[in-house]
Amino acid sequence: MKEDKMRYLPLTPEDRQSMLATIGAQTVDDLFVDVPEEARLTGPVQGLPMHAGEMAVEAHMKALAKKNHAAGDMPFFLGAGAYRHHVPASVDHIIQRGEFLTAYTPYQPEIAQGTLQTLFEFQTQVARLFGVDVANASMYDGSTACWEAITMARRITKRSKALLSSGLHPHYVSVAKTMAKFTKDTLVYDAPQLDAATDGQRLLDQIDSDTSCIVVQYPDILGRIDNMAALAEKAKAHKALLIAVVTEPVALGAIMSPGEMGADIVVGEGQSLGVGLQFGGPYVGLFGCKEKYVRQMPGRLCGETVDAEGKRGFVLTLSTREQHIRREKATSNICTNSGLCALAFTAHMTLLGEKGLRQLATLNHKKAVQAAGRLSAISGVKLLNDSFFNEFTLVLDKDARPIVRALADQRILAGVSLGRLYPEEESLAHGLIVAVTETVSDEDVEALAVALEGALA
Amino acid sequence: MNMLSEGRPTKQEENLTMPTQDAITTHTGNRALMVDEPLIFETGSPDRSGVDLPDAPEVESRLGGLDRKAPIGVPGLSEAEMVRHYTRLSRQNYAIDVGLFPLGSCTMKHNPRLNEKMARLKGFADIHPMQPMESVQGALELIHELAEWLKLLTGMPAVAMSPKAGAHGELCGILAIRSALEARGDAREVILVPESAHGTNPATAAFAGYKVEDIPANSNGRVDLEALKARLGPDVAGVMITNPNTCGLFEPDMKAISDAVHAAGGLVYCDGANFNAIVGKVRPGDLGVDAMHINLHKTFSTPHGGGGPGSGPVVFSEALAPFAPLPIVEKMDNGHFHLIEEETAEEHHSSSFGRMVAFHGQMGMFTRALTYMLSHGADGLKQVSEDAVLNANYILRSLDDILEAPFGKSGPCMHEALFSDKGFTNGLGTLDLAKGMIDEGYHPMTMYFPLVVHGAMLVEPTETESKAAIDQFVGAFRSVAERAKAGDELLKSAPHFAPRHRLDETQAARKPALVWTEPEDFAEAAE
Numbered sequence: 001m002k003e004d005k006m007r008y009l010p011l012t013p014e015d016r017q018s019m020l021a022t023i024g025a026q027t028v029d030d031l032f033v034d035v036p037e038e039a040r041l042t043g044p045v046q047g048l049p050m051h052a053g054e055m056a057v058e059a060h061m062k063a064l065a066k067k068n069h070a071a072g073d074m075p076f077f078l079g080a081g082a083y084r085h086h087v088p089a090s091v092d093h094i095i096q097r098g099e100f101l102t103a104y105t106p107y108q109p110e111i112a113q114g115t116l117q118t119l120f121e122f123q124t125q126v127a128r129l130f131g132v133d134v135a136n137a138s139m140y141d142g143s144t145a146c147w148e149a150i151t152m153a154r155r156i157t158k159r160s161k162a163l164l165s166s167g168l169h170p171h172y173v174s175v176a177k178t179m180a181k182f183t184k185d186t187l188v189y190d191a192p193q194l195d196a197a198t199d200g201q202r203l204l205d206q207i208d209s210d211t212s213c214i215v216v217q218y219p220d221i222l223g224r225i226d227n228m229a230a231l232a233e234k235a236k237a238h239k240a241l242l243i244a245v246v247t248e249p250v251a252l253g254a255i256m257s258p259g260e261m262g263a264d265i266v267v268g269e270g271q272s273l274g275v276g277l278q279f280g281g282p283y284v285g286l287f288g289c290k291e292k293y294v295r296q297m298p299g300r301l302c303g304e305t306v307d308a309e310g311k312r313g314f315v316l317t318l319s320t321r322e323q324h325i326r327r328e329k330a331t332s333n334i335c336t337n338s339g340l341c342a343l344a345f346t347a348h349m350t351l352l353g354e355k356g357l358r359q360l361a362t363l364n365h366k367k368a369v370q371a372a373g374r375l376s377a378i379s380g381v382k383l384l385n386d387s388f389f390n391e392f393t394l395v396l397d398k399d400a401r402p403i404v405r406a407l408a409d410q411r412i413l414a415g416v417s418l419g420r421l422y423p424e425e426e427s428l429a430h431g432l433i434v435a436v437t438e439t440v441s442d443e444d445v446e447a448l449a450v451a452l453e454g455a456l457a
Numbered sequence: 458m459n460m461l462s463e464g465r466p467t468k469q470e471e472n473l474t475m476p477t478q479d480a481i482t483t484h485t486g487n488r489a490l491m492v493d494e495p496l497i498f499e500t501g502s503p504d505r506s507g508v509d510l511p512d513a514p515e516v517e518s519r520l521g522g523l524d525r526k527a528p529i530g531v532p533g534l535s536e537a538e539m540v541r542h543y544t545r546l547s548r549q550n551y552a553i554d555v556g557l558f559p560l561g562s563c564t565m566k567h568n569p570r571l572n573e574k575m576a577r578l579k580g581f582a583d584i585h586p587m588q589p590m591e592s593v594q595g596a597l598e599l600i601h602e603l604a605e606w607l608k609l610l611t612g613m614p615a616v617a618m619s620p621k622a623g624a625h626g627e628l629c630g631i632l633a634i635r636s637a638l639e640a641r642g643d644a645r646e647v648i649l650v651p652e653s654a655h656g657t658n659p660a661t662a663a664f665a666g667y668k669v670e671d672i673p674a675n676s677n678g679r680v681d682l683e684a685l686k687a688r689l690g691p692d693v694a695g696v697m698i699t700n701p702n703t704c705g706l707f708e709p710d711m712k713a714i715s716d717a718v719h720a721a722g723g724l725v726y727c728d729g730a731n732f733n734a735i736v737g738k739v740r741p742g743d744l745g746v747d748a749m750h751i752n753l754h755k756t757f758s759t760p761h762g763g764g765g766p767g768s769g770p771v772v773f774s775e776a777l778a779p780f781a782p783l784p785i786v787e788k789m790d791n792g793h794f795h796l797i798e799e800e801t802a803e804e805h806h807s808s809s810f811g812r813m814v815a816f817h818g819q820m821g822m823f824t825r826a827l828t829y830m831l832s833h834g835a836d837g838l839k840q841v842s843e844d845a846v847l848n849a850n851y852i853l854r855s856l857d858d859i860l861e862a863p864f865g866k867s868g869p870c871m872h873e874a875l876f877s878d879k880g881f882t883n884g885l886g887t888l889d890l891a892k893g894m895i896d897e898g899y900h901p902m903t904m905y906f907p908l909v910v911h912g913a914m915l916v917e918p919t920e921t922e923s924k925a926a927i928d929q930f931v932g933a934f935r936s937v938a939e940r941a942k943a944g945d946e947l948l949k950s951a952p953h954f955a956p957r958h959r960l961d962e963t964q965a966a967r968k969p970a971l972v973w974t975e976p977e978d979f980a981e982a983a984e
Contacts, residue, residue, distance in 0.1 A: 340762025353533015
């Protein structure tokens with residue numbers, strides 16, 4: 001390679017020579033003397049291409065991108081933990097400002113007030129949206145936030161049996177099961193049934209004095225909405241905690257917050273606001289709880305304080321819970337979280353405000369109600385839900401998964417089949433989860449309806 | 458040239474005396490471009506919004522009687538106000554785009570903007586993780602292609618792509634080790650970690666249920682091989698070693714360490730946080746490593762974003778490959794790409810320890826990292842590590858006459874230079890030097906880490922700095938170091954020119970204020 005052709009590397013051959021002279025080395029290889037010679041490669045790694053210019057790289061990436069069906073190019077109805085909402089242009093502009101994009105975790109608060117103040121605002125917005133006292137500065141995503149909440153409940157209650165609602169996202173269940181194998185937590189879980197009612201009653205019956213927590217998704221994986229106040233009350237009577245999981249935060253612009261119903265810890269996936277679909281990541285985990293549990297909360301926290309002149313400022317705080325201080329005694333091993341996605345979330349929320357959030361939520365809900373009406377009028381289609389927000393479950397009179405695949409070939413992305421989510425559960429194979437957000441047009445719904453009619457005929 | 462000045466003075470007044478900065482106050486408290494920005498809760502209002510949405514169709518709602526009636530309490534701003542709010546806040550941040558960011562062990566290199574452009578292609582940014590696989594073949598192919606790069610660059614046969622960040626990758630590696638040991642009916646209890654390790658290592662091992670024991674370092678800042686060998690035994694599941702280590706040094710005995718651990722029935726985890734020093738130059742697979750995470754947000758230039766999102770794929774040896782977590786992208790015989798999830802795991806990956814995240818990992822980071830790799834190529838990546846190591850050694854040798862370099866005598870460093878606060882006077886320490894660097898216009902180096910060196914200062918310039926930029930940085934560092942050695946009182950109250958003076962962290966921790974609350978007089982007035 002002609003060394004001066006690599007556009008991201010500013011050193012010239014002359015620079016390198018003069019720097020080696022300062023160091024007192026003959027060649028750059030002299031700097032790698034600690035690496036045993038047999039482990040040092042003499043040339044570039046075999047089997048990989050050589051460097052390429054912007055145009056060539058762009059062409060390669062665009063060719064890959066073109067092989068995918070982009071959601072915006074066709075009628076699109078997928079949800080089940082990731083939702084397609086319109087992200088205002090100003091949000092993406094803000095997160096691309098280099099001062100946010102290329103900053104590090106705010107370890108030097110005097111020159112990181114931009115990041116810190118937005119995190120403080122983010123924490124406040126999340127706490128208020130969830131109806132709890134405090135929130136942290138974000139987690140990796142909803143599924144990992146959910147597991148961290150279960151371990152937090154274990155630390156608080158000193159018990160290790162968690163009751164998981166059958167309405168919890170199956171990936172979240174899967175993550176918790178994976179982790180519990182190693183931590184020896186006991187998880188009680190059954191797959192959902194195609195029923196308009198949630199398993200709230202079963203959970204109520206199962207709470208006992210060994211229970212550390214009850215984990216309930218709201219709205220749940222099938223789109224159902226259930227009041228969790230009775231669960232909160234019984235949990236409290238047994239000194240167990242109620243954990244609510246919200247995978248669609250826009251819903252909380254329309255329905256009561258889990259905190260208002262007595263949830264002790266509320267976690268969620270914040271992807272809906274500002275972040276976009278991105279094939280599943282990066283997303284942003286939301287984590288809030290009652291004030292009394294704050295010292296058991298995982299993850300980074302931003303707090304208000306003053307500087308030496310008495311001016312208000314913000315810092316990372318309560319780091320005595322964290323791995324870089326506590327090492328093996330830390331509340332969690334998390335270091336990096338999801339700062340830039342948290343910025344996207346908070347910027348979008350600020351642009352909406354309460355008025356905009358409520359409007360957005362209403363628009364989502366009413367469009368979904370309308371679509372549910374149209375789709376459930378099709379012969380061979382039943383609507384499972386009594387209540388829902390922007391997502392509901394249809395029960396078809398055939399297996400849903402092959403239909404979803406066939407419709408994708410017709411350039412209609414129809415929803416998430418329960419067969420994909422619960423491959424083991426034959427009783428669920430006819431279920432199809434359909435999400436309808438503000439990005440779905442009447443024509444999209446009609447296209448789906450006509451295609452479904454065709455597939456079921 | 459005759460210019461119309463319309464009364465506007467075109468020439469500086471002569472003999473002006475400039476007052477000292479402290480003597481000037483402003484009505485607002487602001488200083489030109491340095492402007493304080495209130496919280497959205499102080500300026501916004503719940504009925505203001507920067508979005509306009511179409512009217513909702515008129516249909517009955519079906520919310521099950523759970524309508525949210527009480528105020529939520531999230532204020533809004535108009536678009537102009539919102540853009541200004543965040544723009545003003547952004548200007549209170551230091552960032553790579555603003556200047557050299559020598560934060561040791563964090564690899565703050567330039568983030569190419571082509572990466573951002575590629576990540577925003579609708580075929581990557583606007584696809585849902587649960588779309589039918591035939592509709593996302595390009596995305597699966599991209600993950601597969603990136604996986605191939607990572608395997609070739611590390612010389613390891615398998616990789617798990619889903620971990621969300623470095624610490625999550627560590628957890629992935631340790632869980633694979635535990636699964637492998639349990640599968641052979643040989644559950645063990647102890648993980649050995651060098652005392653210089655990053656705090657996430659012991660935290661991760663503990664999270665996975667292991668007891669953590671320290672391995673001492675020798676006087677050269679490397680793992681004490683004999684002490685390690687003496688501790689190995691049937692209760693030791695493995696070691697977690699950072700290589701290059703947190704002192705910025707390569708562990709020359711790495712292969713011997715791996716061999717000893719393997720001979721005692723254990724497995725080797727390598728923390729790949731410092732992979733930037735050896736990428737394209739050394740393959741960890743050649744050193745006997747069984748698992749290593751790779752921070753795409755360090756070595757492969759995906760932006761740090763003020764604290765994430767990161768991405769921490771984990772490469773595995775043959776011994777651990779069968780235990781890798783789901784999902785896994787595989788290329789089928791017909792050339793199509795398939796996502797192995799729980800459903801098909803039974804036949805293909807029956808030993809997988811399970812799922813670590815919903816969906817498939819940090820796709821947005823994968824697109825950026827692959828863009829970066831394609832730009833550099835195998836030749837460019839080799840140049841990356843060579844230039845990163847060259848820049849660090851240049852700093853080491855440009856400053857080791859004024860600052861103590863604890864391991865400087867034992868030879869060259871890798872990608873970061875380590876100094877101590879030895880010789881500072883008047884009670885000044887590393888923190889004061891760091892704050893002095895802020896006034897010079899730099900983000901400070903990593904402070905007080907690694908813990909094995911008193912008042913440690915870990916300087917990592919990365920390969921994307923020019924010689925001129927490094928010379929300027931060295932000049933500033935030298936000047937502040939001289940002041941620290943001379944006991945300059947003014948350093949104790951630095952920074953003087955940042956948006957904030959030193960912040961009271963004790964008060965923040967004693968009475969945590971983590972959310973905004975309406976001031977009391979405000980609440981009273983509303984009554």
